[in-house]
Amino acid sequence: MSETELWVVRHGATEWSTAGRHTSITDLPLLPDGEETAVALGARLAEVDFRLVLTSPRRRARHTAELAGFPDAEVTDDLAEWAYGDYEGLTTAQIREAVPGWTIWTGVSPGGETGAEVAARLDRVVARAREAGGRTLVFAHGHSLRVLAARWLGLPPEGGRLLRLDTATLSVLGFERETAVVLRWNT
Secondary structure, eight states, X not given: OTTOEEEEEEOOOOHHHHHTBOOSSSOOOOOHHHHHHHHHHHHHHTXXXXXXXXXXXXXXXXXXXXXXXXXXXXXXXXXXXXXXXXXXXXXXXXXXHHSTTOOTTTSXXXXXXXXHHHHHHHHHHHHHHHHHOSEEEEEEOHHHHHHHHHHHXXXXXXXXXXXXXXXXXXXXXXXXXXXXXXXXXXX
């Protein structure tokens, strides 16, 4: 297992990610600076050999993958962002006007997914990466990737709340002997 790694890339900046608006199914394009940072990620990834490259179906993740040099990344719905339901497009501050103290990690998103539902999807990604061995590269979204990391580490989905993840960043999950660990985060 020590050679198995999961490389995680959050998509470049969009209008809504910059504004702190919860974005799942709304298929926004990257901003120009989001495109620039995606290209810059390509330079960091160019010399790395990946056995498996996956991307969320959302345009912002697929375009990040393309600009980073992975136009043939396999699209999988399992990497889609947490479905926010009625909270799509709102900021946490706006949601808290009606539901004080709400967080995605502890609250309910009416019409959206639960943490357990998101974790079930991402458990399949973890299983694929571990089965593939070597390095797997994924392009996806802030909350879904934080849940992915929590599941890699054997934590419940709400463990993702401990892992801040900015746009257009690279993180690496792996092993220290037989223990799943974070090798690099939010770089």
